[in-house]
Amino acid sequence: MIKKISIAYLTPEMYVSGFHWDQDVESSYQKEGRIPDWKTVELIKKRGVKELFIDTERGVDVEAGVSQDQIESEGDQTFAAYADEKPAVDKKVSTSEELIKAREVHSRAKGMIETAMQKALHGEDVDVDGFKELANDFIDSVTRNQNALACLSRIREKDAYLLEHSINVGVLMSILGKAMNLNRQSLFENVLGAILHDIGKILIPDEVLHKPGRLTEEEFGLMKKHSTFSRDILVKSGGLPQASLNVAYQHHERLDGTGYPQGLNKDTISLEAKMAAVVDVYDAITADRCYHKGLPPTIALKRMLEWTGSHLDKDILHTFIRAMGIYPVGSLVELTSGKLAVVIELNAQDQKQPMVKAIYHTKFKRFIKVELIDLTRKSTGEQIVRPSDPVNYGININDFLS
Template sequence: MQYDPNNSIKIPINTLSVGMFVTAIEDSKRVNLAHAGRVSSDKAISQLIKSGVKFAWVDKELSAKGSVFKPVVDLPEIEEPKSQEPTAPLKRKKRSRFSQQQKAQKIIRDAKGLAQKILSQTFDGKPIQVDELDDLADDLIESILLDSDALHCVSALRTKDEYLLEHSVNVATLLVTFGKHLQLPKETLKEMAIGGLIHDVGKVKVDDAVLHKPGRLTAEEFEHMKLHQVFAGEIIMKVAGLSDVSRDVCLMHHEKLDGTGYPNGLTAEQMPIHGRMSCIVDIYDALTADRCYKQGMSPAEAFKILLSLTPNHLDKELVYKFINCIGVFPVGAIVELSDGRVGIVWSSNQEEPLKPEVKCFYSRKYGRFIDVTMVDLKTSRLTIKKAIAQSQLEVDATRFFEA
């Protein structure tokens, strides 16, 4: 009899009943694989309870019809400190992260809403209002300066059907983060954020059949797609109060240092730093996103492609700085640890980029969800085995991105 570990749920042992199909049991936080099979009698359940078993994993599909399941609701935990220091600071940190993530969720929602409004107004021939963009850019910058981890964790959760909106917001967010890392002036960060939010505005004039084609574009279709940058130039010419930096971000993100990009075939000498940054960020976010015609790749895979595009297309020094900025394992990335646990990179570690804090929720070793735990790799013997694209993970991780 075959069972799917993804169907297993964790229940208190005192709710186990005859006919349920058990796949594993837990005793004092130790998870043990069980001899998979249905519970045959109340006596068997009593024996498990007497043995100190606290929880059982059961397969709903293979359990007897009529079985009533009462899953354990796992709450996020903070790993206990190695020393005997008070735990109160850790609790305060947890509440702070929850608060910051709630705020980040609102910023992302507002940003996507404004991006949609801009696209709709542009489609109807109405001008973009820079004042609205100013306010949102200020919110993005404030959130990144206070707690960039929270914002990046929220923005890492992608929806294929909202690619255009999420891509615009993510490009703006990543540009601000990158600019902060390079210690650019706050006003420049704001101007780059605005440029990021509108950088794909020209796509409102691209044929929908081309824009949403679920496959490789023909040469003719690609030439049409490239026109979105020409359209963008026409659109932003009419925007009052838009800075040169914002215009450059919008119009240069498809240019290449060797002059083979579009729409203007600019060369390295003609591209300022913010223009070069927009090229890197745009490609990175596009590579890591699920699209109607492809699955997103892991950050590590995207970094390899970015490096392969240097020095002819992308600025090599800036690519390395970008990788250092967001980390080899960026916040929001999904990783597998050396013990088989899978989790979300929850907090970055600038001093030791290979040792971030990871929110673990699943075990590939046992093939099931586990109690949510925070693992700080700075103080753990565990290491990151590899990064995993969300599309490559065998379970849905969506709910674990919440604080």
């Protein structure tokens, strides 16, 4: 739906479909598309735009009467409430030990998903049994130490979004399901569906799937069919539980009934699909895409809190934040000293004191010798001051993860 809004309500992840210009406005900025960050919002404001049009089917909506300043203030206050909660994470082995096993599982997953997509493209059945084993491997790894797979899920390669997204949603579903204390069978069925949830996208033409500009109404209608394609491919392959099919078919449904493909509402969307919506959105908005720059993890979680009620289930998102930590693995944070550090391991006792890897100094504006810092040790004199955006410093987080 196209909606005219005041510039005061413009936020990242909205999809701008047009501008309402005053006569004295500098009209050189006419770019339509998804708003990637707050810098772009400020740029549009500086151009003198007072009102504009957003496409709520292509990007996030905004509630009437909620301004950017209110969203920032309320979002920060709500998010801060999670900081004093004990994270839903435990460890049975060290992260370094689990990384050895996690890398093997992660690498195998890439090959399996690539093969499955090629089979689906040519109308062949997917090897469901192989993915059942993979789902169990994800769960076992997360149970031993979730930091390992969480760390690998932050490492992204250019032009491999669809493949990596499938893996990441499976990993994130494992973490969320464990935090929700699902029984092993339910967790397995959810993770299995999550790994295969987007397999139907292989049937969407590349020129639509990877189009950097605005999709036409016809193109967007085709894009929305991918969840139905996913379900049909999986039903044809056979051997998947209903919960797994629900994840694939319903993960784009919304609580307010504006989602697709069936327009279900909060009372008719399955629990597993509500869970899938949370992890799917988180991975999608933290990834660099052809039409937007990925959000830093902490900022992404704050944005997602704004979408509860209409899109995402608040209780499930609350559990997800506890499971991921307010500074998820892969986040860049600024420390008391001015150093920038990458979060590499969550602290099971205190979300505000993860294990970090210092890599850059904001005062000297240069990279520094990598330093591992345990923020639980008072002798370091370091605390997290704020999350930071690696783009602002030309930092590639991938270089400092595994």
